[in-house]
Amino acid sequence: MSFDLVLFGGTGDLAWRKLMPALFQAFRHGTLPEGGRIIGIARDDLGDAQYRELIRSRFDDVELAKRPTPEEFDRFAGLLHFLRLDLSQPQDYRRLADMLRERHAETVVMYLATAPDLFTTVCQQIAAAGLNRPNTRLVLEKPLGHDLESNREINETVRSVLSERQIFRIDHYLGKPAVQNLFAMRFGNALFEPVWRREHISNIQITIAEDLGVEKRGAFYDKTGALRDMVQNHALQLLCALAMEPPINAHADAIRDEKLKVLRSLHPWTPETIDQHVVRGQYGAGTANRQSVRGYRDEPGVDPESRTETFVALRTGISSWRWAGVPFYIRTGKRLISREAQIVVNYRQAPHAIYNAPAGSWNRLVINLQPRDGLQLHLLALGQENRRNGQSLAPVHLDLDFDKRFGSERVGAYERLLLDVIAGRLNLFVRSDEQEAAWRWVEPIMEHWAADERGPRPYAAGTWGPSASSAMIARDGLCWSEEC
Ligand code: NAP
Numbered sequence: 001m002s003f004d005l006v007l008f009g010g011t012g013d014l015a016w017r018k019l020m021p022a023l024f025q026a027f028r029h030g031t032l033p034e035g036g037r038i039i040g041i042a043r044d045d046l047g048d049a050q051y052r053e054l055i056r057s058r059f060d061d062v063e064l065a066k067r068p069t070p071e072e073f074d075r076f077a078g079l080l081h082f083l084r085l086d087l088s089q090p091q092d093y094r095r096l097a098d099m100l101r102e103r104h105a106e107t108v109v110m111y112l113a114t115a116p117d118l119f120t121t122v123c124q125q126i127a128a129a130g131l132n133r134p135n136t137r138l139v140l141e142k143p144l145g146h147d148l149e150s151n152r153e154i155n156e157t158v159r160s161v162l163s164e165r166q167i168f169r170i171d172h173y174l175g176k177p178a179v180q181n182l183f184a185m186r187f188g189n190a191l192f193e194p195v196w197r198r199e200h201i202s203n204i205q206i207t208i209a210e211d212l213g214v215e216k217r218g219a220f221y222d223k224t225g226a227l228r229d230m231v232q233n234h235a236l237q238l239l240c241a242l243a244m245e246p247p248i249n250a251h252a253d254a255i256r257d258e259k260l261k262v263l264r265s266l267h268p269w270t271p272e273t274i275d276q277h278v279v280r281g282q283y284g285a286g287t288a289n290r291q292s293v294r295g296y297r298d299e300p301g302v303d304p305e306s307r308t309e310t311f312v313a314l315r316t317g318i319s320s321w322r323w324a325g326v327p328f329y330i331r332t333g334k335r336l337i338s339r340e341a342q343i344v345v346n347y348r349q350a351p352h353a354i355y356n357a358p359a360g361s362w363n364r365l366v367i368n369l370q371p372r373d374g375l376q377l378h379l380l381a382l383g384q385e386n387r388r389n390g391q392s393l394a395p396v397h398l399d400l401d402f403d404k405r406f407g408s409e410r411v412g413a414y415e416r417l418l419l420d421v422i423a424g425r426l427n428l429f430v431r432s433d434e435q436e437a438a439w440r441w442v443e444p445i446m447e448h449w450a451a452d453e454r455g456p457r458p459y460a461a462g463t464w465g466p467s468a469s470s471a472m473i474a475r476d477g478l479c480w481s482e483e484c
Contacts, residue, residue: 001106002035003033004103006108008113008118009114010051010082012113016062018414019113019414019418020055020058021062022413023038024064025412025415026411027075027076036079037079037081041084041085041087051080056073059073083096100131107422107424109137109421110136110137111421119154119158120153123161132162134166138158138167140158143233148440148443151435172414173413174241174429175412179241187247197322197323200347201326201345202348203346204327205328205346206239207331207332207344207480209331209336210334211289211335211338212339214301214310217301218302223308226312227442227449230312231330231442238343238369239330240259240263240434244258245261250427253426256426260437262318263434263437263438265323266318270444274445278314279469280312281313281459281466281469282307282310282455282457283335284458286463307455308456310335311466313329313330313472313473314445315476335462336462339370341368342368345364345365357393358393364378375400378395380395381393416428417429
């Protein structure tokens with residue numbers, strides 16, 4: 001299948017750090033359809049050869065399971081082209097139309113890896129240049145808007161030029177192998193589904209922790225914050241994957257219909273529940289990787305008086321027969337103690353104890369999303385003490401490390417998502433109504449915080465966030481997984 005992949009923002013951070021390595025990996029794995037062109041677009045005055053050289057030089061700084069040999073890179077570089085174009089200039093799009101017309105590829109993917117304020121212009125100009133054909137697919141990166149209204153505006157513009165089945169809204173968490181395995185585990189095995197409900201599950205915890213600070217993105221982050229940057233999209237998509245009903249089939253809309261139902265069933269917020277069940281924090285100076293690091297307000301690009309949250313912990317619930325009474329906890333932040341993304345499903349304790357079990361022991365399923373992908377099932381078994389009395393249980397776990405089991409050169413999130421766009425598979429992309437439902441749910445928190453003089457709670461870099469996060473979960477008689 002021939003394709004043209006147009007990378008608007010082809011010299012930007014996302015393009016060289018994530019998209020090019022992902023395309024290279026697909027090329028190396030032989031899964032990138034043959035006969036494709038990758039066309040980088042930016043305002044620099046570069047030719048194809050210079051663009052290839054630029055990408056080659058950047059490859060030294062990206063994460064790749066194995067460095068490419070010069071020959072391997074040269075073969076990949078043969079796919080790369082560059083077009084100088086100012087996206088704010090309508091007349092420039094004619095050059096893109098000419099370039100695409102040269103080939104009449106079966107599929108044209110347009111990937112908007114530019115600042116979001118260009119999205120509307122680009123969509124309008126793509127249409128004005130007659131590039132919104134039935135074989136066009138448009139990929140949109142987060143953030144898609146700043147709130148419900150701006151999200152709707154973008155979606156309306158995009159849908160006025162392309163149909164929903166041509167629009168691929170990326171949430172790269174959905175491309176992570178462990179998230180796909182979560183779907184596979186739930187809907188490909190008979191074992192879990194009967195116990196995937198309130199009668200057996202006590203609570204579910206989702207943690208997306210980063211040890212890095214805002215790095216070079218202080219100015220962007222200061223206008224965004226953890227709620228918009230992580231909760232509204234990634235954390236809620238994980239929650240949907242955990243809580244959704246089994247879809248009627250594996251088609252995109254069957255899956256998205258079920259995710260949408262979850263988003264619509266989340267407990268709505270009131271000012272009282274926000275104060276009680278949502279904690280916002282902001283990192284101060286501390287230690288990361290044994291080095292002293294500055295606080296958020298001292299980061300370049302950040303307002304020294306900033307009230308932007310770099311940490312959120314919250315408790316919510318789902319109004320449904322399956323999940324009534326089961327708390328779902330979400331926690332995410334920057335400059336936390338380590339980089340890890342993990343889901344912990346805590347089961348209820350055995351209803352009647354005939355063994356001695358250590359205090360606070362119960363079955364739990366741990367799904368690790370990063371830094372490694374894997375599943376651990378924590379069980380209780382007769383341990384050392386058994387030699388003496390045969391009555392004492394010890395915690396043990398079954399450990400499935402996907403990297404070990406399937407090899408570390410597995411398909412990464414962006415690789416998988418890019419291949420899906422080229423193939424037209426929408427399963428792992430977010431529909432506009434899902435996005436709107438997610439914004440609608442977080443918006444009362446945003447509004448409440450904007451009017452609340454108290455601001456975020458400070459926490460030292462290199463910790464698990466403000467102590468109020470532990471206190472919030474402790475009020476339910478529970479603890480975060482690392483605390484118990
Ligand atoms: P970036 O490093 O600032 O790159 C922006 C790209 O757009 C550059 O290639 C830039 O090239 C090009 N560009 C800007 N204005 C242009 C214009 N008028 N005409 C043509 N090209 C133009 O930004 P980024 O970090 O890659 O982020 C891109 C998008 O992805 C943003 O929406 C961001 O929120 C999102 N995102 C990024 C990451 C990440 O890890 N970086 C992760 C998730 C989402 P010239 O200025 O040379 O023209």
